Amino acid sequence: DTGVSQDPRHKITKRGQNVTFRCDPISEHNRLYWYRQTLGQGPEFLTYFQNEAQLEKSRLLSDRFSAERPKGSFSTLEIQRTEQGDSAMYLCASSGEDTSYEQYFGPGTRLTVT
């Protein structure tokens, strides 16, 4: 078990470009979460999957944000037409049925929009 992994770890993009981040959860974890963390703040919940079903997406920050988990394994978070205000750390977490109260976090993807 290698833990939650995220790719890339860092992304620099120009305003207006689209970016996509990937998260691989702990194997056999059926729940996957995305959070955003801006400098000096705690993480902020974005969305949540149980298997391939996206059960909560009302917290996605705008319609420029979307997430998928097509086969119930890895997930992607896409931001379209990036803005400077999107610069943040994007964190992924996963949890399993037997430890569903415990979310295990990946190292995050740091996005810088120039």
Next chain:
Amino acid sequence: AQSVTQPDIHITVSEGASLELRCNYSYGATPYLFWYVQSPGQGLQLLLKYFSGDTLVQGIKGFEAEFKRSQSSFNLRKPSVHWSDAAEYFCAIRDAGNMLTFGGGTRLMVKP
């Protein structure tokens, strides 16, 4: 809606001294509470959790936390701080929908 407040943004303690980090929450039902630690460039690591039962919970790295319903608090403590404990600490509450709501964090600095 639930909320978590960590009143202290920064705390500095001397190595070997005791530590208490404050966390206050607002939630209408029985809370599920967590403390996470984040070192620079690292993800969040779970230190301990409270669901029910004994209000004093033990975690990893020598940390403990006490749930006090009457004060809506879940303070984190350690009897003797090590230099490696310098990091940012987050208190969080889980709602019925599995979403974690985090406090703003407390940055701990340890003086030699």
